[in-house]
Amino acid sequence: MQHYKTIALKIFHSINDFSSSKKTILTLGTFDGVHIGHKKILERITQNTENGKYESLVLTFFPHPRMVLQEKSEIKLLNTIDEKIDLLERAGIENLVIHPFDEKFSRLTAEEFVSTVLVKQFNIQKIIIGHDHRFGRNRTANIDDLIAFGKEYGFEVEQISAQEINDISVSSTKIRTALEEGDISLANEYLGYDYFLTGTIIKGKQLGRTIGFPTANLKIEENYKLIPRNGVYIVSSLINNERFFGMMNIGYNPTVGGENQSIEINYFDFNQNLYHQKITVSILQRIRSEQKFESVSLLKIQLEIDETTARTFINSF
Numbered sequence: 001m002q003h004y005k006t007i008a009l010k011i012f013h014s015i016n017d018f019s020s021s022k023k024t025i026l027t028l029g030t031f032d033g034v035h036i037g038h039k040k041i042l043e044r045i046t047q048n049t050e051n052g053k054y055e056s057l058v059l060t061f062f063p064h065p066r067m068v069l070q071e072k073s074e075i076k077l078l079n080t081i082d083e084k085i086d087l088l089e090r091a092g093i094e095n096l097v098i099h100p101f102d103e104k105f106s107r108l109t110a111e112e113f114v115s116t117v118l119v120k121q122f123n124i125q126k127i128i129i130g131h132d133h134r135f136g137r138n139r140t141a142n143i144d145d146l147i148a149f150g151k152e153y154g155f156e157v158e159q160i161s162a163q164e165i166n167d168i169s170v171s172s173t174k175i176r177t178a179l180e181e182g183d184i185s186l187a188n189e190y191l192g193y194d195y196f197l198t199g200t201i202i203k204g205k206q207l208g209r210t211i212g213f214p215t216a217n218l219k220i221e222e223n224y225k226l227i228p229r230n231g232v233y234i235v236s237s238l239i240n241n242e243r244f245f246g247m248m249n250i251g252y253n254p255t256v257g258g259e260n261q262s263i264e265i266n267y268f269d270f271n272q273n274l275y276h277q278k279i280t281v282s283i284l285q286r287i288r289s290e291q292k293f294e295s296v297s298l299l300k301i302q303l304e305i306d307e308t309t310a311r312t313f314i315n316s317f
Contacts, residue, residue, distance in 0.1 A: 009089040012097045015121050020055050020095070023125035026118070028059035029133070030172070033078035034087035036192040037130065037170035040160050042091040044128050049094070054125050056094045059117075060084070061101035067224070068101050076226035078172060078179075078191075083198060110136025114149045126156035182229035184286045194236075194282040195228070197263065201274040204264065211300045213307075215249075215264035216274045218281060227263070234285040234310045235265060239277075244270050245314045247306055248281060251290035266303075268311065285313055 012018045025048040027041050049056040062081050066073045088096055113136055118124045135141050143159055150157045170190045178187040179195060188194050197220060204217035230251035237244055246267035253262065265281060287306050293299040
């Protein structure tokens with residue numbers, strides 16, 4: 001995971017909880033992934049607040065609006081809420097408001113949102129948003145409406161153009177698609193950091209150790225977190241302040257008749273008990289799809305090949 005300057009991030013769990021003696025420079029959105037497009041906006045926010053005259057503020061929502069407004073939406077997210085908080089803190093943001101998104105909030109008109117939230121509650125000096133931002137009931141208001149509101153209520157509006165985001169319109173949707181297709185390299189390029197999974201190590205069937213590839217089984221509590229396509233990946237983790245590399249299998253272990261999806265990591269040159277520890281796994285590269293082998297011995301041969309591939313990649317890292 002990429003590291004940025006870190007300042008103490010103040011977190012508010014409702015719009016109504018926020019207060020500040022200073023005017024705010026703010027942005028808003030779901031910020032799923034906190035990708036390179038988002039970072040352009042976040043950098044502009046922090047540049048505008050460097051002199052200490054204003055405070056930086058990000059307004060985001062949980063649950064994701066699509067989870068609330070689309071009855072059958074099974075959207076998977078790039079970040080858990082804790083991961084998002086961590087990424088926004090690393091981006092140097094001072095204030096984060098995580099507002100519970102519900103149908104009542106979704107019915108606010110654009111003008112109600114601007115006057116009661118941005119102006120009255122957030123004491124807005126300037127809003128910085130992406131080129132395609134829409135807001136208000138049914139997302140009917142656009143950048144031109146926001147500029148008009150700014151003139152009426154006395155705040156500035158700054159727009160980040162698509163061209164500024166490396167001439168690519170990066171979106172969380174494109175990153176989700178890349179991960180679902182197993183294209184971890186493209187996903188990481190768009191994210192600006194290595195996609196990561198955070199979970200707790202639990203006891204598995206311990207079959208790996210019988211063939212010389214002991215694995216740590218990762219359990220992710222948040223069922224809305226997007227798990228990349230099944231397959232074998234090269235990964236790294238920071239464990240007790242030391243970086244360890246390894247390979248991870250996402251899948252059903254068809255060779256041994258597995259029925260449930262699992263996430264198993266074989267760390268190289270590693271001999272520590274990880275049970276019940278919370279671990280973050282950064283995904284560096286995909287090696288191959290999951291396969292069913294005729295025997296466990298053939299699986300072992302393939303795992304040896306995978307390890308050689310992974311070590312070669314890591315040595316050139």
